[in-house]
Amino acid sequence: MYKTDVRGKLIDGEKSLSQISQEILEPINGKTPKWWYAAMGVSLAMFAWGAYSIFLTLTQGVGTWGVNNTVGWGWAIINFVWWIGIGHAGTAFSIFLLILRQKWRTAINRAAEAMTVVAVFAAALFPLMHMGRPWLFFFVFPYPNTRGPLWVNFNSPLFWDFVAISAYLLISASFWYFGMVPDFATIRDTTKSKIKKAVYGFFAFGWTGSSREWLRYEGLAFVLGGIAAVLVVSVHSIVSTDFAVSVEPGWHTTLFPPYFVVGAIFSGFAMVLTLVTLMKKLYKMGDFITENHVDAVCRVLVFVSLIMGTAYITEIFIAWYSGSEYEMFTFFKNRITGDYAFQFWAMFIFNAVVPQLFWFRRIRRNMWIVFTISILINIGMWFERFNIVVTSLSKNYLPANWASYTPTLVEIGFFIGTIGMFSAGVLLFFRYIPQIAISEVKMISKYNTQQTDHLKPGHHHDYE
Amino acid sequence: MITNKKYLVGVFDNEHTLKDAFQKALDKGVVIEEVYTPYPIHEILHGMKNKTHITHAAFFFGLIGVTAIIGGMYYAAVIDWPLLFGGKPFNTFPSFIVVSIVATILTITILTLLTFSIRSKIYPGKTADIIDIRATDDKFIIVLDQDKMGIEIPAVTQLFQSNGASEVYEKESTSN
Numbered sequence: 001m002y003k004t005d006v007r008g009k010l011i012d013g014e015k016s017l018s019q020i021s022q023e024i025l026e027p028i029n030g031k032t033p034k035w036w037y038a039a040m041g042v043s044l045a046m047f048a049w050g051a052y053s054i055f056l057t058l059t060q061g062v063g064t065w066g067v068n069n070t071v072g073w074g075w076a077i078i079n080f081v082w083w084i085g086i087g088h089a090g091t092a093f094s095i096f097l098l099i100l101r102q103k104w105r106t107a108i109n110r111a112a113e114a115m116t117v118v119a120v121f122a123a124a125l126f127p128l129m130h131m132g133r134p135w136l137f138f139f140v141f142p143y144p145n146t147r148g149p150l151w152v153n154f155n156s157p158l159f160w161d162f163v164a165i166s167a168y169l170l171i172s173a174s175f176w177y178f179g180m181v182p183d184f185a186t187i188r189d190t191t192k193s194k195i196k197k198a199v200y201g202f203f204a205f206g207w208t209g210s211s212r213e214w215l216r217y218e219g220l221a222f223v224l225g226g227i228a229a230v231l232v233v234s235v236h237s238i239v240s241t242d243f244a245v246s247v248e249p250g251w252h253t254t255l256f257p258p259y260f261v262v263g264a265i266f267s268g269f270a271m272v273l274t275l276v277t278l279m280k281k282l283y284k285m286g287d288f289i290t291e292n293h294v295d296a297v298c299r300v301l302v303f304v305s306l307i308m309g310t311a312y313i314t315e316i317f318i319a320w321y322s323g324s325e326y327e328m329f330t331f332f333k334n335r336i337t338g339d340y341a342f343q344f345w346a347m348f349i350f351n352a353v354v355p356q357l358f359w360f361r362r363i364r365r366n367m368w369i370v371f372t373i374s375i376l377i378n379i380g381m382w383f384e385r386f387n388i389v390v391t392s393l394s395k396n397y398l399p400a401n402w403a404s405y406t407p408t409l410v411e412i413g414f415f416i417g418t419i420g421m422f423s424a425g426v427l428l429f430f431r432y433i434p435q436i437a438i439s440e441v442k443m444i445s446k447y448n449t450q451q452t453d454h455l456k457p458g459h460h461h462d463y464e
Numbered sequence: 465m466i467t468n469k470k471y472l473v474g475v476f477d478n479e480h481t482l483k484d485a486f487q488k489a490l491d492k493g494v495v496i497e498e499v500y501t502p503y504p505i506h507e508i509l510h511g512m513k514n515k516t517h518i519t520h521a522a523f524f525f526g527l528i529g530v531t532a533i534i535g536g537m538y539y540a541a542v543i544d545w546p547l548l549f550g551g552k553p554f555n556t557f558p559s560f561i562v563v564s565i566v567a568t569i570l571t572i573t574i575l576t577l578l579t580f581s582i583r584s585k586i587y588p589g590k591t592a593d594i595i596d597i598r599a600t601d602d603k604f605i606i607v608l609d610q611d612k613m614g615i616e617i618p619a620v621t622q623l624f625q626s627n628g629a630s631e632v633y634e635k636e637s638t639s640n
């Protein structure tokens with residue numbers, strides 16, 4: 001039995017199953033609020049700037065960016081790692097919390113998975129454009145061809161990364177979609193609109209809720225969940241090998257894979273927190289996403305934040321302990337003090353210090369503070385990637401090669417464009433897809449109330 | 465050929481009454497055609513005695529996938545186009561591991577999804593075979609085939625109603 005006294009109630013109010021469907025489907029069935037159009041307009045404007053930046057990059061080349069021979073990996077790779085990190089929340093929520101049997105995940109996992117798909121898509125744009133000739137993208141596929149050395153380099157982390165990101169995108173998208181099939185059937189069977197019935201009916205794949213379907217569905221969730229858990233860990237480990245297998249000071253460390261995976265889950269959970277606080281405020285989903293849910297995410301974050309702080313301090317300690325003067329220089333002269341001190345301390349304070357506020361229950365229960373901290377963590381995680389990419393590259397072994405890096409408007413526009421793409425995607429999700437997994441919330445609703453206890457076997461049956 | 469099937473449909477309002485009635489019907493030897501619920505209920509899935517081998521299938525997909533992927537990389541790097549770099553061996557197996565894991569996971573996912581789609585007959589645009597439309601919302605439905613259920617209609621109606629069914633009705637279907 002799920003102990004509601006530990007986590008608090010999972011659903012506020014005594015809701016019938018049909019009320020659960022209706023309230024979750026309200027944003028789809030009801031009138032679109034005005035702020036939605038305004039937000040969509042802003043998102044599309046941002047996206048348009050991004051599209052124009054991509055156009056400039058395509059037609060004029062990577063020379064429109066601020067990257068140079070020394071700092072070859074500017075904002076594009078920072079943003080790539082940042083978006084991939086955010087994209088880890090969906091599967092982390094669905095899989096890890098599923099394995100750990102955390103029932104509070106049910107109200108949040110759908111939003112987290114939706115966010116994952118959009119974030120990974122945004123992430124994939126950066127390496128694609130960074131190729132310089134993106135129209136030759138298909139060169140990275142290993143297939144028999146007629147081009148010189150025929151095969152891709154299977155020993156390169158960049159190729160591993162390509163495989164990992166494509167697999168991750170496909171798998172998280174299918175995991176997300178199959179989770180929605182029963183909910184689409186609910187829309188099909190409850191809506192009054194003929195158009196919705198036809199459209200959602202098409203996407204519901206003929207789902208009826210029969211025991212045969214549920215049996216295989218559970219088997220499928222078990223298989224996908226089990227293997228995707230491996231994937232979550234491997235994807236960001238692989239992203240970290242893009243850095244760790246090089247010899248740059250500050251990159252060449254064995255700490256990188258766990259440090260990246262934990263960082264990814266950290267930023268992903270923070271972005272989930274941003275979204276669910278918005279869903280609570282804007283869509284009045286507060287009965288399903290209760291303060292207890294937000295509280296639980298905050299508790300995860302305070303724990304992960306401690307791991308992040310430990311990782312930062314470990315890196316610094318090892319730099320000193322290794323006795324390598326290059327490591328010492330990178331960490332002490334180039335990060336903690338020096339040209340990039342601001343970015344370092346922004347990272348350290350936003351990721352390792354500020355989230356410690358979540359130790360206090362009053363902070364965890366104040367939605368405005370939670371929302372603000374979740375944004376700060378996202379900024380801090382961006383600065384972490386800036387630190388890793390730019391500080392190590394700009395001042396490497398050969399002082400003659402040292403160079404500074406400033407992003408151009410095209411790079412900034414590209415980043416803003418992906419943010420616009422992300423928010424537009426999330427807004428479409430809010431409007432057209434059940435924000436909360438209806439069938440899963442119905443399943444946990446029985447753990448929530450005391451009212452049905454008398455109907456359980458072993459109790460007195462009042463209908464007999 | 466279209467055959468008309470006559471169904472007897474029992475509608476329940478919650479999981480507990482459904483499980484009770486389901487168990488009592490099974491104890492009486494009633495043959496249950498299908499149960500439709502808004503969410504999976506393990507006692508029902510267990511009681512219906514349907515088996516799924518989707519997890520075994522997934523295991524074999526993985527086995528086939530990992531063999532093909534490691535074999536493919538070995539073929540490319542050793543047989544088809546060996547490259548000499550720094551005297552290193554052609555078969556650099558440890559660095560094949562990452563791609564093997566990730567691509568195997570991808571293979572399993574795609575093939576398991578296909579298997580699920582084929583075996584459960586769940587595919588884009590399929591017209592749903594709905595007995596009672598409320599089963600995806602808030603009702604729990606037990607469906608009996610009148611020709612095969614092994615009990616008379618009044619007896620089973622009485623059984624359902626005394627165990628908390630909110631409705632029991634007959635329905636004719638032209639599908640199947």
